Amino acid sequence: MSRKTAKNQVQNAVDNAPVEYIALQHLQKSPLNVSILPYTPESVRDLADNIAAVGLLHNLVVHDMADGISGVAAGGRRLAALALLAGEGRWPEEMLIPVKRVSEKLAVAVSMSENSKRRTMHPAEQVAGFRMMAEEGKSAAQIGDLLGYQTRHVQRMLKLAGLAPELLDALARDDITTEHCQVLALEDSQERQMQVWEQACQEYINVTPGVLRRYITENEVSILNNARFQWLGEAAYVDGGGEVRRDLFSEEDAGYVNPTLLDQLVLQKLDAHAQALCEEEGWAWAAGRLSVLTRWSADAGDYVFLSPDAGEFTDEEEARYDDLRHRKDDDAAAEMAAMEDVAERRAWTAEQKAVAGLIVCLVDGDIHVMYGIVRRADMNINADETTTAMAGSDEKGTDNAEVKTGIDALAASFVLAMSGERTLAVQAALSDQPQVALALLTWTLCQGCFTARYGVNPLDVRLTSSQHTLVSSALSGKSGRGFQHLEQQREAWHAQFPEGWDTSFSWLLGWPQERVIALLGFCVSQGINGVQERQYGRTGSSPLDGLETVMGFDLREWWQPTAAGFFCKLNKRQISDSLSDAGLSDAARDVLAMKRSEAAERAGTEMAETRWVPSWMKPRVDVSSDGDSVTEKAA
Known part of the structure; x- marks a missing residue:
C-alpha cells in the first residue's frame, strides 16, 4: 500500500462515516486523543463564546468506549468549550452534538491527522501519538504512510518516546526543548537520562544540547568520518562485541562507539x-x-x-x-x-x-x-x-x-646516471672558464712530465669524449640544461671554423690568443669524465670534487631534483630523508604515507623552492689558502 493510499484510508474513514447526534453527557475525551497538553482557559472561553454565537460548525470524531461512552478522538477543545457552556446553562441538555464514528484502531491516526491540520502539533503530542500507534503494532513505515510522514521522522519521534516520563512531561511544559530531548535520546537508559539532565542542570545555568552530548559521549568517539570505523565496518564492530550508539537525529547517520574496543x-x-x-x-x-x-x-x-x-x-x-x-x-x-x-x-x-x-x-x-x-x-x-x-x-x-x-x-645504476648528470653540468660550466681549463690541461701535462704518479684527475688528455655515454645515462638526456648549453657552444664554435680545418692547425695561429684559449677551454671541458662506478660494494669519491671547488661550481645552477629526473628512482624512505635534509620536515613525514609516485611528485614540487643538492653530489675537497694546490679529503 502506498503512502498516499494509506493516508487516504484515514481521510476516507472520516469522510464516509455518517453523522450521528449524541448528547453531551455521553461524550468524553478519549485516551487515544493525542492532544495531551492542557487547553488554556482563554482558548476554551473564546471557542465557547464563538459556539454560543454561531453554533458548532465542525463535528467531533469519536470511537466506541466502555459503558456506552463515545470517546472524542478529534475535537477535544470543542468538547471542553461545550462543557463550559453547559456548566453556565448556555447549552441545553437536549441539544445533541454532531459526531462521526470511526473504529478504535483508526482513532489515534484520525486524532493525529485532525490535530495536525488545525494547528502545529507540539512535539510532545506527536511523540504521544506515534507511541500509541506503535503500541497498536504499527511499524514506523506504516505510521508514516497513514499520516503522511517520512519513516525517518516517525522513527525519531518513537526514539523520543523512550525518554523518561519526567523528561516528556518537561517537554510538554516547554521546560526542555526538542533539541535537548534528541541528545538525551542517545542514552537508552531512562535512569541515565535523568542523571545526565540533573547533573547538567546542577553544573550549568544554561544547559545546551552540546553539554548533554558531552556528558553522554565523553568516553566514546564519533563514527562520522572515522576512517578506522569505516575500514573495519559496522558488522565487524558489532560481531566483536561492540554497540553503536546511533544518533537518529543526525542528517548524516552519525553515531558513537567505544574507542578502546574499536582500536x-x-x-x-x-x-x-x-x-x-x-x-x-x-x-x-x-x-x-x-x-x-x-x-x-x-x-x-x-x-x-x-x-x-x-x-x-x-x-x-x-x-x-x-x-x-x-x-x-x-x-x-x-x-x-x-x-x-x-x-x-x-x-x-x-x-x-x-x-x-x-x-x-x-x-x-x-x-x-x-x-x-x-x-x-x-x-x-x-x-x-x-x-x-x-x-x-x-x-x-x-x-x-x-x-x-x-x-x-643507492642503486649503482642510479649513481652512475646522476654522476653523468653532474659531469655534463661541470663540462658546461668549465666551457665558460677557459683560464681554469688551461690550468687543468697544463697541470695534467706536468704530471706526465715531472712525476710518474697520477692523482685523481678528471681530464683524459687524449680527450676521449664520453658525452654520448653521459647523455644516455643521465635521466635528463638531451633536455638537460648542461647538454643544451654545450650544444649551443659547439654549434657556435664550429660555425667559425674554416673549410678543411681538420687538416691543419695553422688557422689557429691567426686567431687572437684570447679566442684560442676560449676554444681550448671548450675542448678541455669535453674531456671531463666524472662518472662514478661501484666496485666491491663501495662507490669511490667523485673525480669532480677538486675541480668543482676551484671553479666555485654550484650544481643547482645547472640541475634541479625533479620527480622524473631524480626522486622517481628513490624509495619513499629515501625521498623522506632527502626532504628532511632540506629542512622540509612536514613534507618528509607526509610522503611516508603516500604512494611512491605521489611522494616523488610532492618532493619535486617542494624542492623546487630550495637550493638543495644531495650531499653525495657535492664536492668533498679542501683548497689550500694560496689556491695553488688541491688536496682530497680523507674518506
Whole structure:
C-alpha cells in the first residue's frame, strides 16, 4: 500500500462515516486523543463564546468506549468549550452534538491527522501519538504512510518516546526543548537520562544540547568520518562485541562507539592482514599498527629501517609505465602505482627478509604496508644475519652492524646516471672558464712530465669524449640544461671554423690568443669524465670534487631534483630523508604515507623552492689558502 493510499484510508474513514447526534453527557475525551497538553482557559472561553454565537460548525470524531461512552478522538477543545457552556446553562441538555464514528484502531491516526491540520502539533503530542500507534503494532513505515510522514521522522519521534516520563512531561511544559530531548535520546537508559539532565542542570545555568552530548559521549568517539570505523565496518564492530550508539537525529547517520574496543578490533584486523602478507612473502615477522612508524615516532628507537635498492622495472614494464605516464587518467595512475609497488617489493633480498619484518597500518582509511623493519631486540640474537641484511640499508647510527649510508645506499645504476648528470653540468660550466681549463690541461701535462704518479684527475688528455655515454645515462638526456648549453657552444664554435680545418692547425695561429684559449677551454671541458662506478660494494669519491671547488661550481645552477629526473628512482624512505635534509620536515613525514609516485611528485614540487643538492653530489675537497694546490679529503 502506498503512502498516499494509506493516508487516504484515514481521510476516507472520516469522510464516509455518517453523522450521528449524541448528547453531551455521553461524550468524553478519549485516551487515544493525542492532544495531551492542557487547553488554556482563554482558548476554551473564546471557542465557547464563538459556539454560543454561531453554533458548532465542525463535528467531533469519536470511537466506541466502555459503558456506552463515545470517546472524542478529534475535537477535544470543542468538547471542553461545550462543557463550559453547559456548566453556565448556555447549552441545553437536549441539544445533541454532531459526531462521526470511526473504529478504535483508526482513532489515534484520525486524532493525529485532525490535530495536525488545525494547528502545529507540539512535539510532545506527536511523540504521544506515534507511541500509541506503535503500541497498536504499527511499524514506523506504516505510521508514516497513514499520516503522511517520512519513516525517518516517525522513527525519531518513537526514539523520543523512550525518554523518561519526567523528561516528556518537561517537554510538554516547554521546560526542555526538542533539541535537548534528541541528545538525551542517545542514552537508552531512562535512569541515565535523568542523571545526565540533573547533573547538567546542577553544573550549568544554561544547559545546551552540546553539554548533554558531552556528558553522554565523553568516553566514546564519533563514527562520522572515522576512517578506522569505516575500514573495519559496522558488522565487524558489532560481531566483536561492540554497540553503536546511533544518533537518529543526525542528517548524516552519525553515531558513537567505544574507542578502546574499536582500536582493538582494528588492530586485530591489521595484524591478520600483516600475518597473511608475512607468510606470502617470507618475512621474518609481521605486526599490525594503528599509526605509521616513522623516524619521529616515540618508539622509533626500537626499530631499524632498512631500504632496498630502488625498484627496477623490466624492459617490458618500463615501456608499459611510459605509456601509462602519458595517459594521465585514474586507471593509469592506479596501474602505475601497482607496478611501482611490485617493483619495490621485488627489490627486497632474501637476506633482508630473513631478519626484517613488515608493519601494516591505516593511512586515511587505506592499508599502508611498511617493509624492511628490523626490531633492535632481534639484532643481537641474529647478529650475523642482520649485518648481512643491512648491507643495503639506509639505517643510521647502528652499533650492531656496518651500515651503508648516503651514496652506497643507492642503486649503482642510479649513481652512475646522476654522476653523468653532474659531469655534463661541470663540462658546461668549465666551457665558460677557459683560464681554469688551461690550468687543468697544463697541470695534467706536468704530471706526465715531472712525476710518474697520477692523482685523481678528471681530464683524459687524449680527450676521449664520453658525452654520448653521459647523455644516455643521465635521466635528463638531451633536455638537460648542461647538454643544451654545450650544444649551443659547439654549434657556435664550429660555425667559425674554416673549410678543411681538420687538416691543419695553422688557422689557429691567426686567431687572437684570447679566442684560442676560449676554444681550448671548450675542448678541455669535453674531456671531463666524472662518472662514478661501484666496485666491491663501495662507490669511490667523485673525480669532480677538486675541480668543482676551484671553479666555485654550484650544481643547482645547472640541475634541479625533479620527480622524473631524480626522486622517481628513490624509495619513499629515501625521498623522506632527502626532504628532511632540506629542512622540509612536514613534507618528509607526509610522503611516508603516500604512494611512491605521489611522494616523488610532492618532493619535486617542494624542492623546487630550495637550493638543495644531495650531499653525495657535492664536492668533498679542501683548497689550500694560496689556491695553488688541491688536496682530497680523507674518506
